[in-house]
Amino acid sequence: MSPQEARARAAPGTATVPLRVGLLGLGTVGGGVVELLHRNGELLLRRSGRPVQLVCVSARDATKPRALSLDGLEFVPEARRLVERPDLDVVLELIGGLEPAETLVRAALASGKHVVTANKALLAARGGELLALARQNGVRLAFEAAVCGGMPLIKLLREGLAGNRLESIIGIVNGTCNYILSAMEEQGTDFAEVLKAARAQGYTEADPTADIQGLDAAQKLAVLATLGFGLPLRDDKVHTEGIAEVESVDLRYARELGYRLRHLAIARRRPEGIELRTHPALLPEQHPLADTHGAMNAVLLRGDAAGPILLRGAGAGASPTASAVLADLGDLAATVPHGHPEAPLDATDPPRVLTATETLSAYYLRMQVEDRPGVLAGISGILSEAGISIEAVSQKEPLQGERHATILFITREVPEQHMDAARARLVKLPILHGAVTWLRLLHTD
Amino acid sequence: MSPQEARARAAPGTATVPLRVGLLGLGTVGGGVVELLHRNGELLLRRSGRPVQLVCVSARDATKPRALSLDGLEFVPEARRLVERPDLDVVLELIGGLEPAETLVRAALASGKHVVTANKALLAARGGELLALARQNGVRLAFEAAVCGGMPLIKLLREGLAGNRLESIIGIVNGTCNYILSAMEEQGTDFAEVLKAARAQGYTEADPTADIQGLDAAQKLAVLATLGFGLPLRDDKVHTEGIAEVESVDLRYARELGYRLRHLAIARRRPEGIELRTHPALLPEQHPLADTHGAMNAVLLRGDAAGPILLRGAGAGASPTASAVLADLGDLAATVPHGHPEAPLDATDPPRVLTATETLSAYYLRMQVEDRPGVLAGISGILSEAGISIEAVSQKEPLQGERHATILFITREVPEQHMDAARARLVKLPILHGAVTWLRLLHTD
Numbered sequence: 084m085s086p087q088e089a090r091a092r093a094a095p096g097t098a099t100v101p102l103r104v105g106l107l108g109l110g111t112v113g114g115g116v117v118e119l120l121h122r123n124g125e126l127l128l129r130r131s132g133r134p135v136q137l138v139c140v141s142a143r144d145a146t147k148p149r150a151l152s153l154d155g156l157e158f159v160p161e162a163r164r165l166v167e168r169p170d171l172d173v174v175l176e177l178i179g180g181l182e183p184a185e186t187l188v189r190a191a192l193a194s195g196k197h198v199v200t201a202n203k204a205l206l207a208a209r210g211g212e213l214l215a216l217a218r219q220n221g222v223r224l225a226f227e228a229a230v231c232g233g234m235p236l237i238k239l240l241r242e243g244l245a246g247n248r249l250e251s252i253i254g255i256v257n258g259t260c261n262y263i264l265s266a267m268e269e270q271g272t273d274f275a276e277v278l279k280a281a282r283a284q285g286y287t288e289a290d291p292t293a294d295i296q297g298l299d300a301a302q303k304l305a306v307l308a309t310l311g312f313g314l315p316l317r318d319d320k321v322h323t324e325g326i327a328e329v330e331s332v333d334l335r336y337a338r339e340l341g342y343r344l345r346h347l348a349i350a351r352r353r354p355e356g357i358e359l360r361t362h363p364a365l366l367p368e369q370h371p372l373a374d375t376h377g378a379m380n381a382v383l384l385r386g387d388a389a390g391p392i393l394l395r396g397a398g399a400g401a402s403p404t405a406s407a408v409l410a411d412l413g414d415l416a417a418t419v420p421h422g423h424p425e426a427p428l429d430a431t432d433p434p435r436v437l438t439a440t441e442t443l444s445a446y447y448l449r450m451q452v453e454d455r456p457g458v459l460a461g462i463s464g465i466l467s468e469a470g471i472s473i474e475a476v477s478q479k480e481p482l483q484g485e486r487h488a489t490i491l492f493i494t495r496e497v498p499e500q501h502m503d504a505a506r507a508r509l510v511k512l513p514i515l516h517g518a519v520t521w522l523r524l525l526h527t528d
Numbered sequence: 529m530s531p532q533e534a535r536a537r538a539a540p541g542t543a544t545v546p547l548r549v550g551l552l553g554l555g556t557v558g559g560g561v562v563e564l565l566h567r568n569g570e571l572l573l574r575r576s577g578r579p580v581q582l583v584c585v586s587a588r589d590a591t592k593p594r595a596l597s598l599d600g601l602e603f604v605p606e607a608r609r610l611v612e613r614p615d616l617d618v619v620l621e622l623i624g625g626l627e628p629a630e631t632l633v634r635a636a637l638a639s640g641k642h643v644v645t646a647n648k649a650l651l652a653a654r655g656g657e658l659l660a661l662a663r664q665n666g667v668r669l670a671f672e673a674a675v676c677g678g679m680p681l682i683k684l685l686r687e688g689l690a691g692n693r694l695e696s697i698i699g700i701v702n703g704t705c706n707y708i709l710s711a712m713e714e715q716g717t718d719f720a721e722v723l724k725a726a727r728a729q730g731y732t733e734a735d736p737t738a739d740i741q742g743l744d745a746a747q748k749l750a751v752l753a754t755l756g757f758g759l760p761l762r763d764d765k766v767h768t769e770g771i772a773e774v775e776s777v778d779l780r781y782a783r784e785l786g787y788r789l790r791h792l793a794i795a796r797r798r799p800e801g802i803e804l805r806t807h808p809a810l811l812p813e814q815h816p817l818a819d820t821h822g823a824m825n826a827v828l829l830r831g832d833a834a835g836p837i838l839l840r841g842a843g844a845g846a847s848p849t850a851s852a853v854l855a856d857l858g859d860l861a862a863t864v865p866h867g868h869p870e871a872p873l874d875a876t877d878p879p880r881v882l883t884a885t886e887t888l889s890a891y892y893l894r895m896q897v898e899d900r901p902g903v904l905a906g907i908s909g910i911l912s913e914a915g916i917s918i919e920a921v922s923q924k925e926p927l928q929g930e931r932h933a934t935i936l937f938i939t940r941e942v943p944e945q946h947m948d949a950a951r952a953r954l955v956k957l958p959i960l961h962g963a964v965t966w967l968r969l970l971h972t973d
Contacts, residue, residue, distance in 0.1 A: 119833050123691050129758065130690040227688075233834035235688025242862075243672075243680025245575040246568050246854025253970070313574065313878045322884035333894060333965060336936055340922065342892070344967065356880035358887040365892050365969035371840065374819060381838075388564050388851035389678035389841065393826075395816065396837035406833035409691025417687075418863045433758045435801035439767035442803040447787070447810050449778060477785065491781055520778060522789065524810035525698070 101136035102416040105165045107187060108177035109142035112201055112228070114151045115401030116177065116408050121152075127409055131417040135409075141165045166191040173415055175408065176200040185209055192216045192224065197419065199411045201228035201404055207302035210309070210316035223419075225411035230303045231256055231380045233403025234396040235410060240310045240384065247386025249311040251351040254382035255375045256303045258398045259287050259294035260326050260346035262378045264363070268334045268344065274327060286378070296325035297346065300361040304348040311350060311384070312357050324362035337365050343373040440500040444523040445474070448492040450509070451516040454481050458514050462490070465512075469505035471497045487516045493524060546581035547861040550610045552632060553622035554587035557646055557673070559596045560846030561622065561853050566597075572854055576862040580854075586610040611636040618860055620853065621645040630654055637661045637669065642864065644856040646673035646849055652747035655754070655761035668864075670856035675748045676701055676825045678848025679841040680855060685755045685829065692831025694756040696796040701748045703823035703843045704732050704739035705771050705791035709808070710821050713779045713789065719772060731823070741770035742791065745806040749793040756795060756829070757802050769807035782810050788818040885945040889968040890919070893937040895954070896961040899926050903959050907935070910957075914950035916942045932961045938969060 106113060120127070120137055128134050139157035141164075159165040166174050166187050174191035176198060178184045184205050191198050193216065200206070206213070206229050217224040227237045231254075240252075255261050259281075266277045278295070281287050293299045298318075305318035314320070326346050334344050342365040351358040366373040371393045375381040380398030385391045397403040452458045459476070466473060475493040494502075502521070509519045551558060565572070565582055573579045584602040586609075604610040611619050611632050619636035621643060623629045629650050636643050638661065645651070651658070651674055662669040672682045676699075685697075700706050704726075711722045723740070726732050738744045743763075750763035759765070771791050779789050787810040796803040811818040816838045820826040825843030830836045842848040897903045904921070911918060917940040924934040939947075947966070954964050 115833075119691055123693055123833070126693060127691050130686060233831075234837060235684050238683065238688050239680050241575060242859060243683050243855050244851065245858035246564055246572050246851050248568055248571060314881065315878060320881045322887070329967075330965065333892070333967060336894060336934075337892065337967075340892075340920070340936065340938065342969065347970065352879070353882065353888070355886065356882045358882050360884065360887055363967060364889070365967055367970075369819075370970065371819075374814075374816075386678075386851060388560075388568070388847045388854070390845075390848055392679060392839070392841035394837070394839055397835040400835075402833045403835055406689065406691050406831060409833070410688050413690035414687060433760060434797070436759065436765045436804050437798065437801045439805060441800065442767070442805055443798070444809070447778070447782065447785075449781060475785070489781075491785065493785065520775065522774075522778060522782075522808060522810055524787065525792065525812075525815065 099133050101134040102173060102412065102419065103136050103138045103171050104173045104175055104412065105138055105159070105168060105171045106140040106175045106177065107162055107165060108179070109140060109151070110177065110179070111401045112404045112408070113140075113142070113177040115405035116175065117151055117153070117156075119402065119405040119409055123409065127413050127416070131413040133416040135412045135416050138171060139165060139168070162187055163190065166196070167194060171196055172419065173197045173199060173412065175412075176202060177408075178202070179204070181205055181208060188213060189216060192220050192222060195220050195222055197222045197225070197415055199225045199228075199408060199415070201226070201408060203229040203299070203302045203306060206316065207305045207318035210306065214316070223415065225414065226306070227411045228404045228407035230306050231382065231396070231398045232400060233406045234380060234382070234394050234398065235407065236307070236382055236394055237310065238410065239392070239394060240307065244384065244386045244389055244392070247388045249352065250385040250387060251349070252304075252307050252311050252382060252384055253351070253372065254307070254348045254380065255345050255372055256348045256380055256382065256398065257294050257297070257300040257346060258378035258380060259291055260297070260300070261375060261380075262286060263295070264326060264329065264334070264344055264346060265376050267329070267331045268338065271331055271335065273331050274329055295327055297323045297361045300346065300348045304350060304359065304361055307348070308350040308357065308359055312352065314357060314359075320359055322360040322362070326363050329363055341368050342366060343368055343370075345372060345375065347372070440498070440503065442499050443496045444499060444502070445496045445525070446492070446494045446502055447522045447524050448494070449520040450490050451487040452490050453514045453516065454486065454488040455514070459490070461512060461514060462492070462509065465508045466492070466494065466505055469501045469508070471495070471501055471505055544578050546579040547618060547857065547864065548581050548583045548616050549618045549620055549857065550583055550604070550613060550616045551585040551620045551622065552607055552610065553624070554585060554596070555622065555624070556846045557849045557853070558585075558587070558622040560850035561620065562596055562598070562601075564847065564850040564854055568854065572858050572861070576858040578861040580857045580861050583616060584610060584613070607632055608635065611641070612639060616641055617864065618642045618644060618857065620857075621647060622853075623647070624649070626650055626653060633658060633669075634661060637665050637667060640665050640667055642667045642670070642860055644670045644673075644853060644860070646671070646853065648674040648744070648747045648751060651761065652750045652763035655751065659761070668860065670859065671751070672856045673849045673852035675751050676827065676841070676843045677845060678851045679825060679827070679839050679843065680852065681752070681827055681839055682755065683855065684837070684839060685752065689829065689831045689834055689837070692833045694797065695830040695832060697749075697752050697756050697794070697827060697829055698796070698817065699749075699752070699793045699825065699827035700790050700817055700820045701793045701825055701827065701843065702739055702742070702745040702791060703825060704736055705742070705745070706820060706825075707731060707823045708740070709771060709774065709779070709789055709791060712774070712776045713783065716776055716780065718776050719774055740772055742768040742806045745791065745793045749795060749804065749806055752793070753795040753802065753804055757797065759802060759804075765804055767805040767807070771808050774808055786813050787811060788813055788815075790817060790820065792817070885943070885948065887944050888941045889944060889947070890941045890970070891937070891939045891947055892967045892969050893939070894965040895935050896932040897935055898959045898961065899931065899933040900959070904935070906957060906959060907937070907954065910953045911937070911939065911950055914942075914946045914953075916940070916946055916950055
């Protein structure tokens with residue numbers, strides 16, 4: 084029976100062999116993964132067609148009290164023992180740093196296990212060798228979580244743009260740098276002052292040196308440049324500058340001239356070779372990356388066929404990083420050889436689709452009204468009786484020679500049927516001249 | 529020998545069985561795919577580990593003169609014959625519309641072939657049945673190209689966010705609507721006028737009805753909502769409104785109030801069910817979607833773990849759509865059972881990494897200078913002699929009581945070493961007070 088036949092014959096929903104995962108590290112990201120697998124494991128199964136089962140875990144201190152429930156999870160005191168277990172398909176490395184992570188990842192790959200890692204430092208330093216080791220052992224080394232957390236950037240670059248000759252990767256890939264530059268810009272304060280406040284409020288790593296010197300961005304860029312341009316995976320070829328020298332006066336001048344200052348990671352194809360650099364740079368305010376604030380990450384990719392593609396999202400944090408880890412686990416579950424059926428796209432018990440009148444919207448309303456007292460009270464009364472809150476009103480003076488004034492309302496979000504009811508009453512108002520023009524409005528969230 | 533062992537033993541670069549593809553349709557997108565496979569087939573092989581071979585093609589008129597070279601491609605006069613050939617792994621359906629596309633796709637799936645399609649109308653009308661047919665036959669129906677062209681949105685939603693419970697999908701998914709609304713906003717002209725001009729210039733489909741009535745957006749939303757929320761794939765549940773009633777006066781008022789008007793497709797989870805609607809709506813100008821101009825597409829996804837993710841790119845056109853088709857072909861090549869080795873990430877002959885001094889940048893320069901004649905000429909002369917063109921100069925008057933004026937330059941792009949040379953000369957200028965502050969600057973392109 085061919086694998087295709089095997090898949091065809093296994094009916095959807097048939098219990099299949101789960102993908103068995105062992106977890107190394109129970110820090111912020113490790114805890115986030117345990118929690119997310121618990122919460123969304125069923126969704127992941129629906130999308131990948133094969134269950135992902137977290138079997139065992141190893142962490143430095145077994146006795147440390149954790150908010151997390153580890154019920155049903157075997158605790159393996161020695162990490163080395165975990166990677167050698169014959170009953171695991173995947174080792175999930177969430178320890179970070181070079182050692183012991185490197186030794187453990189090598190042992191896992193050498194014993195024929197797939198490895199999923201969020202460790203960009205390890206990739207930037209040893210990625211080439213580790214990928215070769217994975218190839219030799221016929222397994223995969225997956226690392227979506229290592230670059231820009233919740234944004235599926237590795238997948239986009241590696242698979243989504245697989246048919247493109249990449250021209251450039253330009254990104255804001257370090258949240259700490261972006262947070263500091265955004266704060267300097269908004270508050271007009273100097274680098275040292277903003278950094279001090281950010282550290283005091285826990286917005287930076289305990290030691291933010293790698294972030295502010297651009298080393299973290301250089302590691303991420305090294306990984307991206309390997310995928311995009313086929314460069315060997317190493318970060319020592321990246322020209323690296325940080326943000327410690329940036330003066331707030333230049334952020335102000337830049338703004339006056341129509342620019343924003345951001346810390347960028349750039350890999351760009353030139354006829355002579357590939358530019359590979361990370362440093363602060365001005366961007367025109369209409370540049371797709373200029374509008375990236377606080378700790379957000381954003382990357383602009385340019386392929387010869389797809390054209391420019393912008394991806395923006397959370398670059399770090401337990402949940403976004405766990406989201407990336409689950410994507411890698413789901414890919415392994417979906418594609419690692421095992422006779423599992425193609426997953427159906429729609430849920431067996433899909434949610435209900437609301438009718439148009441049940442949907443929620445804020446609204447913009449425009450009316451021509453007679454310019455006399457009581458008009459605003461009349462309209463506001465109708466809106467209020469329909470349960471509609473007003474966020475803003477703007478009355479335009481009548482143009483010379485006209486008797487009617489234009490009045491604009493912005494409402495808060497209401498069920499569409501409330502607005503329908505209010506409009507039916509508004510159009511009957513004697514002070515109204517013409518129709519009630521309305522448009523839905525979406526708030527920023 | 530297990531599949532893992534098989535992969536382990538096949539050395540990288542070993543010739544493997546190609547993925548054999550038959551193409552239906554040689555219109556704009558079909559031609560784009562032939563051209564892109566020819567140009568970037570080697571790249572696709574490197575990324576997916578297995579060659580994709582376009583074997584044969586069928587189109588309505590074999591004799592039609594085409595700009596395209598079809599050398600080495602067998603022409604199959606009858607489409608039905610092509611889908612029944614036993615020597616194909618994949619049928620690529622780029623005909624569009626319901627018939628004969630549906631019959632051909634059904635025949636291909638029933639005969640155990642994977643299908644890659646760009647046909648959103650077919651998916652929105654028959655997607656559920658076709659996906660079930662694919663499952664029954666143990667094959668895949670891939671459709672990255674059907675929604676938002678060059679943006680890998682299907683992959684992102686289906687795989688990248690596989691571990692997320694989706695909260696909302698909000699997108700600008702119809703380029704024609706966005707082009708028309710952008711033009712109305714910028715020119716202050718009315719809908720009918722802009723549409724007429726757009727048609728005359730070939731910026732719309734010959735019959736733009738499906739676009740401007742919101743039907744095209746509704747079809748795309750139906751596909752996205754199935755992936756995101758597990759809804760059965762059908763577009764008749766989408767509340768659909770177009771843009772024909774939008775008045776340019778409201779675009780102006782919206783702008784005055786700090787909003788932009790866009791045609792949106794919205795799928796949003798509420799406790800009661802899923803909102804599914806497409807209609808024009810105002811967005812605050814700082815909303816991530818508000819900055820989407822012309823024929824661009826943009827989609828904001830919100831997952832419970834990943835948080836908000838923005839993806840923006842070309843929504844249509846031959847090249848971006850071909851890019852999406854190649855991504856689907858690459859996925860099939862990489863994952864359809866066949867003993868192929870994991871592809872190495874770095875190229876066998878990677879390009880050279882440029883040194884920092886070889887990189888190109890535009891620059892921002894800030895200097896404090898004595899406020900006397902000849903200063904500007906002195907600085908400009910040095911820049912000019914270093915081969916540096918000036919894009920803008922801005923001189924700030926000295927503050928009261930100060931003897932020095934601040935002068936700012938924005939330069940065009942130059943090799944970094946030219947700027948290093950110019951800076952070395954600038955700092956020696958006697959009229960200079962203090963250092964030359966410099967920052968790199970990135971232009972919009």
